[in-house]
Amino acid sequence: MKSDVHDEQMTQVYGHIYEDLYDWKPAAMDQARQIIHKNLIESEIQPDQLADMNVLNIGTGRETMVFHEFGARNVYHFDVSPKSVYNLTELARRDDQFSNIHSCRLDICETENLGVSEGIDFVYLSGVLHHLHDPAHAMQTIFNVLNPDARLFFRIYRSGCLAFFVVDFIRRFICFDDAEQVDSLFYGLLEDKSDAGLLHQDLYDDFFVPVLRLFDPEQVNRWFRTHGFEPILEQSFPLYDHSDTSSAGQGWSLNYQWTDPSMTKRTFLPFPSHVDQMSNIPYVESYIRLTVKQMRQFLGQADKIDPGTKIRVALQLYQVSQLYRQKDTVEAAAKHLEIQNIIQEVLPDIP
DSSP: OOOTTHHHHHHHHHHHHOHHHHTTOHHHHHHHHHHHHHHHHHTTOOGGGGGGOEEEEESSSHHHHHHHHTTOSEEEEEESOHHHHHHHHHHHHHOGGGTTEEEEEOOTTSOSOOOOSSOEEEEEEESOGGGOSSHHHHHHHHHTTEEEEEEEEEEEEOTTBHHHHHHHHHTTTOOGGGHHHHHHHHHHHOSOOTTHHHHHHHHHHHHHOSOOOOOOHHHHHHHHHHTTEEESSOOOOOSOBTTOOSGGGGEEEEEEEEOOGGGGGSOOOOOOOOOOTTTSSOOOOHHHHHHHHHHHHHHHTGGGSOHHHHHHHHHHHHHHHOGGGOOSOOOHHHHHHHHHHHHHHHGGGOO
8 A cells, every 4th residue: 555655755755866867967877778779689679660659658767768869759758756746847848859859747556547648669667666665456447548569678686695684684673763773873884885776776775765575586476477478588497596796697687578458457466475584485504594583572672772773784794795796706694694783783782
């Protein structure tokens, strides 16, 4: 269920960390072009095919701008933030060359009608699906405007990686009200400040975005198959890997093609549930099970720990868990020992 402050918190979080994305600064745009080109190829779409395609996009607007640059016939953009919608709407109003951009402020989980005048050929949601408070409703709304053979691309957070194992724990004792104190303590606790800006962006998003779900991609694939879609790429999805240091180890890319429109007319099934990283994954390694035990002990005593200490623990754990920022080989057991030491240092001090 959507909270009363969902839209306000979502807008504040992304307004705080993504100014360069909302304003389409050159470095952010160059990165988006590279990523979207790669994702198009993964979806078996050549950029020059976009001239005959209508694209649906949700987010800060930079991806919508890239699809415009790549020559999409129309780009339908939606976001809960007024900033991205204002920027794109003003651009289209002032310059006819952007008339193929149609932007609207709405929560896709709360509407029945997207106001799309033509059918959609390609849906591009990168970093969106796992933040939707009602993904089944959102997908049903999108399915209603798809053209036959439409393709869908999603980039979702990776359940089973060390980073989101830790984030799922942190979000149980850190909340949106802690944001100001997190900001004030963040830079003082960092030993290496070379990557501080990007680390802070990711941390702020992971800690404070209203909804953060971690999905089992196999379950997501089954859900889409049930509703008439087939995965474009064959992939294997390990339940967990706490030693993957690649940036790809933070997320999954999922691509689908609509092969049987008749199946979307059936009753929609509930969308797959969030994978509780402490309870829903059968860890084999004893050192992971020990970490989970200590996490539970910490949560059981969290109301006795002062707010500053909890924030310090959260920041230290987050930095330790960001494997893809590290250049050296990572041993999962060693990383868990670091996590255990951070938690254990606090536990004896609890009255």
